[in-house]
Amino acid sequence: MTPKLLISRTMPDRVVTRALARYDVTLREDLDPLTEAQALAALYDHDAVLTTLGDAFTATVFAQAPAPRCRILANFGVGYNHIAVAAAKASGVVVSNTPGAVTDATADIALTLMLMTARRAGEGERLVRSGGWKGWQPTQMLGQHITGKRLGVVGFGRIGKAIARRAHFGFGMEIMFFNRSTVEDPGMPATQVASLTALMAGCDVVVVAVPGGAATHHLIGSESLAAMQPHAILINIARGDVVDETALIDALQQRRIAGAGLDVYEHEPLVPPALLALDSAVLLPHLGTAALEVREAMGLMALDNLDAFFDGQEVPNRVA
Known part of the structure; x- marks a missing residue:
């Protein structure tokens, strides 16, 4: 039959x-x-x-x-x-x-969000579309350079490693990562750190690439966000509820971190109005595998x- x-x-x-x-x-x-x-x-x-x-x-x-x-x-x-x-x-x-099919596309979106957030690309595009752009100025919309900076990867599975390879070999970034099990061969120059807090404190950019589920629910919360440096940015391409969205909004509103790039949301497809109002947040509609x-x-x-x-x-x- x-x-x-x-x-x-x-x-x-x-x-x-x-x-x-x-x-x-x-x-x-x-x-x-x-x-x-x-x-x-x-x-x-x-x-x-x-x-x-x-x-x-x-x-x-x-x-x-x-x-x-x-x-x-x-x-x-x-x-x-x-x-x-x-x-x-x-x-x-x-x-x-379907694990292998999504690795490269999801890693590409992580790099997209890193660049967009660091260089304020979303904010800049909105400025042009609004008609408010008055032309080039030496100090206009100064963002951050990611080349040579330190990237922290939370979760060093297929996708985490693919992100790290792009960042290290493409942008010369120093790689640190936090993973629940020991990674014997990272496949590139990379340092595993013992705690999430240490990773968050030591990196210019942090990308979240862990699986979803009860074990990782709100893994990134007030404590880990408080450890980040004021110039640092957070990228989430994992699952929305891995990040405590309320804590993230508070960190962005108080400018305790410089920005966030999100492809996923805690109560997807609902996005809090407070998050929508933040120019420091780059928000994509779950485009991770959209090719x-x-x-x-x-x-x-x-x-x-x-x-x-x-x-x-x-x-x-x-x-x-």
């Missing part, structure tokens, strides 16, 4: 075409993620779900589906904190993700996981 697959949001044509060749596909065209009620229905109505960011496969949902029809959630993306993985496993549901070839690669990797599962083989990117 052909497995019945729900694709929870619109995908690139190449991904949909391949899925249709093997599965009985229901392609959901709603722009919003699955609610808990919709996620519960998906578990009962389909053999598999190609799930996307924000789909509410919570512990509450799995508690109502102890023996679901669905046997695998193939997540479209590396982050899967919207899925209660332990509860899925207890219900007999496999969970997979056609990257989204195609993510979808095809998710289908690789599904194909392996239904072929009775080991799922290559299984997380539970």
